Amino acid sequence: MAMIFQEPMSALDPVFTVGEQIGEAYRAHFPADRKEARQRAIAALTEVGIPAPERRCDEYPHQLSGGMRQRVMIAMALICKPKLLIADEPTTALDVTVQSQITDLLRTLSERTGTALLFITHDLGVVAETCTRMITMYAGEVVEDAPVDDVLMKPRHPYTSGLLRSLPSLSARRSVLPSIPGRVPPPNAMPPGCRFAPRCSYAAEGCQVRQTLMTLGPQHSVQCCRAAEISLPGAVN
Amino acid sequence: MSVRNLRILFPTRDGANTVKAVDDVNFDVFPGETLGIIGESGSGKTTLGRALVSLIKPSEGQVLHQGRDPATLGRAEFRRHRRDYQIVFQDPNAALNPRMTILDSVIEPAEVLKEGNDASRRKNGLAVLSRVGLPRDMADRYPHQLSGGQKQRVNIARVLMLRPKVIVCDEVVAALDVSIRGDVLNLFADLQREFGLTYVFITHDISVVSHISDRIAVTYLGKLMELGSAEDVIERPLHPYTQALLSAEPLPLPSSMRTTRRIVLEGEIPSPISPPSGCRFRTRCPVAQPRCTDEVPAWRELKPGHWVACHFSTADGPPSTNAMSQHNSKQGG
Numbered sequence: 001m002a003m004i005f006q007e008p009m010s011a012l013d014p015v016f017t018v019g020e021q022i023g024e025a026y027r028a029h030f031p032a033d034r035k036e037a038r039q040r041a042i043a044a045l046t047e048v049g050i051p052a053p054e055r056r057c058d059e060y061p062h063q064l065s066g067g068m069r070q071r072v073m074i075a076m077a078l079i080c081k082p083k084l085l086i087a088d089e090p091t092t093a094l095d096v097t098v099q100s101q102i103t104d105l106l107r108t109l110s111e112r113t114g115t116a117l118l119f120i121t122h123d124l125g126v127v128a129e130t131c132t133r134m135i136t137m138y139a140g141e142v143v144e145d146a147p148v149d150d151v152l153m154k155p156r157h158p159y160t161s162g163l164l165r166s167l168p169s170l171s172a173r174r175s176v177l178p179s180i181p182g183r184v185p186p187p188n189a190m191p192p193g194c195r196f197a198p199r200c201s202y203a204a205e206g207c208q209v210r211q212t213l214m215t216l217g218p219q220h221s222v223q224c225c226r227a228a229e230i231s232l233p234g235a236v237n
Numbered sequence: 238m239s240v241r242n243l244r245i246l247f248p249t250r251d252g253a254n255t256v257k258a259v260d261d262v263n264f265d266v267f268p269g270e271t272l273g274i275i276g277e278s279g280s281g282k283t284t285l286g287r288a289l290v291s292l293i294k295p296s297e298g299q300v301l302h303q304g305r306d307p308a309t310l311g312r313a314e315f316r317r318h319r320r321d322y323q324i325v326f327q328d329p330n331a332a333l334n335p336r337m338t339i340l341d342s343v344i345e346p347a348e349v350l351k352e353g354n355d356a357s358r359r360k361n362g363l364a365v366l367s368r369v370g371l372p373r374d375m376a377d378r379y380p381h382q383l384s385g386g387q388k389q390r391v392n393i394a395r396v397l398m399l400r401p402k403v404i405v406c407d408e409v410v411a412a413l414d415v416s417i418r419g420d421v422l423n424l425f426a427d428l429q430r431e432f433g434l435t436y437v438f439i440t441h442d443i444s445v446v447s448h449i450s451d452r453i454a455v456t457y458l459g460k461l462m463e464l465g466s467a468e469d470v471i472e473r474p475l476h477p478y479t480q481a482l483l484s485a486e487p488l489p490l491p492s493s494m495r496t497t498r499r500i501v502l503e504g505e506i507p508s509p510i511s512p513p514s515g516c517r518f519r520t521r522c523p524v525a526q527p528r529c530t531d532e533v534p535a536w537r538e539l540k541p542g543h544w545v546a547c548h549f550s551t552a553d554g555p556p557s558t559n560a561m562s563q564h565n566s567k568q569g570g
Contacts, residue, residue, distance in 0.1 A: 065505045066278075095277035096441065097502045097521075100485040104501065122415055125487030128495070149491035166416045167489055169444035173467065176426075177419030177448070183384050235489050 002077035008069035019057030067098035242298035273450030327408035329388035465543035
């Protein structure tokens with residue numbers, strides 16, 4: 001397993017070269033001397049699309065741009081050929097033109113190596129472009145789990161629907177933007193039943209008890225007792 | 238407001254170089270409009286925003302407020318003048334003194350300007366808090382007791398106390414959860430209608446800027462690349478950078494509906510310490526030509542009210558790879 005984080009500058013050690021840090025990840029799991037580790041680091045840098053990898057290998061994190069540092073993180077994460085790569089908001093701190101390079105890279109690498117990609121983000125656009133399946137979480141619980149294209153067209157949980165509707169890119173220009181009223185309950189004051197009920201426009205009697213994740217269709221689960229009876233707006237209406 | 242040949246330069250820490258944060262920018266802001274300024278890192282948009290409200294002095298050129306240069310005003314007059322040109326920042330936390338109650342923070346600007354007396358200031362403060370949708374009992378709370386969205390409303394209330402003409406909004410929703418941004422943006426729109434405000438809305442978020450702006454200015458490495466009506470810039474961009482920027486935005490649509498071809502730019506944004514010669518964008522431009530290295534593109538009005546800085550753009554669109562190879566074969570290579 002491997003993980004990459006949102007802020008590459010905090011995740012990389014400023015006093016070691018990029019090559020040493022990638023090599024370290026390899027040597028932690030496989031017997032190898034420094035020379036071999038360096039060769040493997042250069043190969044990893046090439047795989048993530050960094051030009052002049054032999055030179056970059058000996059540079060320090062502060063000498064690289066944000067996008068490059070994130071590529072270094074990806075190289076470090078993939079060098080041991082993990083089965084699972086967890087990416088926690090990997091593009092949030094990057095400019096949008098660099099973001100698309102990184103999401104393309106992650107998707108291509110994961111397809112090529114067969115590594116599963118667990119992509120954590122708040123950006124539904126990034127999910128739409130990079131992911132095949134989407135899990136929506138709210139207040140510590142999974143509330144929906146479905147293929148991306150399905151959930152964007154027809155979300156089955158009011159929170160997922162609310163998130164989609166609040167996106168400015170899906171609203172007519174200058175129109176009033178919908179939003180979800182209220183706020184996420186603090187951990188010490190969770191509602192007894194459905195945690196989203198206080199903010200939900202579809203809340204009813206049955207929502208006051210603990211909810212369970214139900215299967216609605218092949219591959220589509222939702223935690224909402226009213227899912228079968230309500231029709232929710234999605235990304236396209 | 239008018240910006241004329243504005244240059245803002247900062248020395249680097251070692252003093253050996255200068256960061257050309259804003260480099261020869263010209264545009265106007267019309268009364269009552271929302272001008273969106275969009276750009277990525279190093280574009281200079283934040284520096285530009287601060288210069289618009291006199292928080293940063295121009296190194297060269299001018300920022301004019303209704304034709305007057307605020308730098309020429311005497312101290313007392315400048316202080317009175319400033320109330321009309323206000324700013325709201327990105328981080329709602331950093332903007333509020335954690336040891337002052339919400340109401341005290343909101344009325345502080347009125348105190349500084351010695352407006353009214355304690356009683357009238359409190360009364361106005363409560364009115365403006367209510368206007369931004371905060372209940373009466375928030376007035377005596379402290380910032381840590383409010384959510385991010387509520388704190389940002391407090392910042393807006395504080396600015397409204399002085400009934401400004403212009404508000405520069407610097408990434409005002411970037412730090413807020415996606416699902417509550419709509420509320421804050423709606424509030425901005427309401428206040429604009431009610432008070433006849435002019436906004437300069439600075440952001441890196443294309444979906445936000447296209448939603449709320451009347452006109453949009455696209456910045457890159459300290460210069461303007463394009464300026465026009467929001468609809469024109471978003472639907473019919475004329476500059477290759479604008480085109481690439483818009484195509485880079487990930488759309489939350491199912492794959493069958495995502496039809497725009499993505500233009501992936503090579504490389505990364507160069508440093509504003511040594512920006513590329515000629516056209517700043519040329520190192521990443523898919524259709525850069527030799528002329529782009531040698532000559533800074535002129536700021537041309539290609540359609541009424543639609544300005545572009547590119548040698549090869551026309552009123553019909555940005556230069557395309559087809560058009561460029563035809564152009565080259567005409568030139569004989």
